[in-house]
Amino acid sequence: VINLESVTKTYHVGVGVTALDGVDLVVPDGQYVAIMGSSGSGKSTMLNLLGCLDRPSAGKYYLGGDDVSTFSDNRLSEIRNTRLGFVFQSFNLISWMTVTQNIEIPLFYKGVSRSQRRRKSAELGDMVGLGDRLDHRPSQLSGGQMQRVAIARALSNDPMVLLADEPTGNLDTHTGEEIMEVFTDLNARGRTILMVTHESHIAAHADRVITLKDGHIESDIMDYNV
Amino acid sequence: VINLESVTKTYHVGVGVTALDGVDLVVPDGQYVAIMGSSGSGKSTMLNLLGCLDRPSAGKYYLGGDDVSTFSDNRLSEIRNTRLGFVFQSFNLISWMTVTQNIEIPLFYKGVSRSQRRRKSAELGDMVGLGDRLDHRPSQLSGGQMQRVAIARALSNDPMVLLADEPTGNLDTHTGEEIMEVFTDLNARGRTILMVTHESHIAAHADRVITLKDGHIESDIMDYNV
Numbered sequence: 001v002i003n004l005e006s007v008t009k010t011y012h013v014g015v016g017v018t019a020l021d022g023v024d025l026v027v028p029d030g031q032y033v034a035i036m037g038s039s040g041s042g043k044s045t046m047l048n049l050l051g052c053l054d055r056p057s058a059g060k061y062y063l064g065g066d067d068v069s070t071f072s073d074n075r076l077s078e079i080r081n082t083r084l085g086f087v088f089q090s091f092n093l094i095s096w097m098t099v100t101q102n103i104e105i106p107l108f109y110k111g112v113s114r115s116q117r118r119r120k121s122a123e124l125g126d127m128v129g130l131g132d133r134l135d136h137r138p139s140q141l142s143g144g145q146m147q148r149v150a151i152a153r154a155l156s157n158d159p160m161v162l163l164a165d166e167p168t169g170n171l172d173t174h175t176g177e178e179i180m181e182v183f184t185d186l187n188a189r190g191r192t193i194l195m196v197t198h199e200s201h202i203a204a205h206a207d208r209v210i211t212l213k214d215g216h217i218e219s220d221i222m223d224y225n226v
Numbered sequence: 227v228i229n230l231e232s233v234t235k236t237y238h239v240g241v242g243v244t245a246l247d248g249v250d251l252v253v254p255d256g257q258y259v260a261i262m263g264s265s266g267s268g269k270s271t272m273l274n275l276l277g278c279l280d281r282p283s284a285g286k287y288y289l290g291g292d293d294v295s296t297f298s299d300n301r302l303s304e305i306r307n308t309r310l311g312f313v314f315q316s317f318n319l320i321s322w323m324t325v326t327q328n329i330e331i332p333l334f335y336k337g338v339s340r341s342q343r344r345r346k347s348a349e350l351g352d353m354v355g356l357g358d359r360l361d362h363r364p365s366q367l368s369g370g371q372m373q374r375v376a377i378a379r380a381l382s383n384d385p386m387v388l389l390a391d392e393p394t395g396n397l398d399t400h401t402g403e404e405i406m407e408v409f410t411d412l413n414a415r416g417r418t419i420l421m422v423t424h425e426s427h428i429a430a431h432a433d434r435v436i437t438l439k440d441g442h443i444e445s446d447i448m449d450y451n452v
C-alpha cells in the first residue's frame with residue numbers, strides 16, 4: 001500500500017516553487033489510479049516522489065507500511081529496480097543502446113540469464129508493436145515508438161507498482177488503446193498502477209481519478225461504474 | 227505555397243525503412259492543416275522535410291514555387307530561421323539557457339535589438355502562460371511548460387509557416403485550448419499552419435485534416451463546417 005502524509009515539495013529557484021503542498025494520499029494494493037490536472041500542477045513531482053526518485057521537503061511517504069525516508073540509498077535503488085516500473089514523461093532512453101537493450105535493463109537486477117532477458121525483451125517489444133524495430137536505436141524511432149520502448153522497459157521486471165507519466169501522450173488513439181489493454185491486464189493480475197494523463201478516454205480505464213491543482217488534490221473520485 | 231511531388235524518404239537501417247512513399251501534397255498559403263495517423267506512419271518525417279530539416283530520397287519539394295533541392299545550405303538556413311517556425315515533438319530546448327533565452331533564439335537572425343528581443347520574448351512567454359517561469363531552465367520546468375517554451379520559440383520570428391509536431395501532447399485539455407487560440411490568431415493573420423496531432427478535438431481547429439498510413443496519404447478532408 002502507498003501512503004503519502006502531508007507531503008510537501010519545494011524547489012529553490014527564484015522565489016521558490018511549491019510543487020506539492022501538504023498532500024495526503026492512500027492507495028490500496030492493486031488499485032488503478034489516474035492522475036489529472038493542469039500543466040504545472042504537480043503530477044510529475046508526485047510521481048517522482050512515489051517512485052523514490054526524489055524525497056519530500058516535508059511529510060512522510062510510507063511504502064508497504066515502511067517509512068521510505070529511513071531507507072538507505074541501496075535499499076531505495078533495489079526497490080526502484082525490482083518492484084517499481086517507471087514510464088518517464090520524456091522517456092529517458094539510452095541513446096547508444098538498441099530497443100532490445102533498453103527494454104532489458106531492469107532485468108539485470110533480477111539476476112535473469114542473458115537468453116531469458118533476450119526472450120523477455122523481444123516478447124515485450126512485440127507486445128507494444130515494435131517487433132520489427134528491435135535493433136533500432138532511439139534516434140531511429142518515431143516519438144510514439146520511443147514512448148513504447150519506455151513502456152516496455154517499465155514492464156520488464158513485472159513490477160508490483162507501475163508509475164506512468166503521460167504514457168499515451170505521443171500515441172495515436174488506436175495505439176493508445178492497445179497500451180491500455182496491456183495496463184488493464186497488468187492490473188487484472190493484482191498490480192498497482194498510478195498513471196498521469198490529460199486524456200479523459202485514457203483516464204476512463206482507471207478505478208479512481210485524482211485531480212491536482214496548484215500542488216494539492218482538488219478532487220478524488222472512485223468510478224462506481226466498473 | 228507548399229508542394230510535395232512524389233516525395234519518398236527511406237532510412238537505411240536494417241532492411242531499410244520507407245517512412246514516406248510517393249507523397250503528393252499541395253498546401254495553399256494561409257491554410258491550417260492537421261496531420262493525423264498511427265504512431266510510425268511518417269508524420270514527423272513529413273514535417274521535417276517540409277521544415278527543410280531533411281531532404282527527400284526521391285521526388286521534389288517546392289516552397290513558394292522554388293525547388294528546395296536547388297537551395298544552398300546558407301539559403302535553407304536563412305529560410306528556416308526567418309520564415310519557418312518549428313515545434314519539435316521532443317521540444318529540443320537548450321538546457322543551459324533560460325526560458326527567455328530559449329524563446330529569443332530565432333530573433334537573433336532577424337537583426338532585432340537586444341531590448342526588442344527581451345520584450346518580444348517576455349511577451350510570448352506570457353502568452354503561453356510562463357510569465358513566472360522566465361528565468362527557469364528546462365530541467366526546472368514541467369513537461370507541458372517545456373512544450374510551451376518550444377511553442378513560444380517557434381512563434382518568436384512571426385513565421386510565414388508554422389510546423390508543429392504534437393504541440394499539445396503534454397498539455398491538459400484547458401491549456402491545449404489556450405494554445406489553440408494562439409494558433410487560430412496566427413492563422414487569422416494569414417499564416418500557414420501544419421500541425422501533427424493525435425487528438426481529434428485539436429485537429430478540429432484546422433481547415434483540413436490529412437491522415438497518413440504507412441508513409442502515404444490515406445485521406446484528405448476539407449472541413450466545410452467552418
Ligand SMILES: Nc1ncnc2c1ncn2[C@@H]1O[C@H](COP(=O)(O)OP(=O)(O)OP(=O)(O)O)[C@@H](O)[C@H]1O
Nearest residue numbers: 140142143144145237245265266267268269270271
Ligand atoms: N533515423 C531513422 N532511421 C530509421 N528509421 C527511422 C528513422 N526515423 C524514423 N524512422 C522510422 O520511420 C517511420 C516513420 O517515423 P516518423 O517519426 O515519421 O513517424 P510518426 O508518424 O511521426 O510517428 P509518431 O506518431 O510515433 O511520432 C517509423 O517507422 C520509424 O521507425
Ligand SMILES: Nc1ncnc2c1ncn2[C@@H]1O[C@H](COP(=O)(O)OP(=O)(O)OP(=O)(O)O)[C@@H](O)[C@H]1O
Nearest residue numbers: 011019039040041042043044045366368369370371
Ligand atoms: N527542478 C525544478 N526546479 C524548479 N521548479 C520546478 C522543478 N521541477 C518542476 N518545477 C515546477 O514545479 C511545478 C510542478 O511541476 P510538475 O513537473 O510536477 O508539473 P506537472 O503537473 O507534471 O506538469 P505537466 O502536465 O506540464 O507535465 C511546475 O510549476 C514547475 O515549474
Ligand SMILES: [Mg+2]
Nearest residue numbers: 044089368369
Ligand atoms: Mg509532468
Ligand SMILES: [Mg+2]
Nearest residue numbers: 142143270315
Ligand atoms: Mg512523430
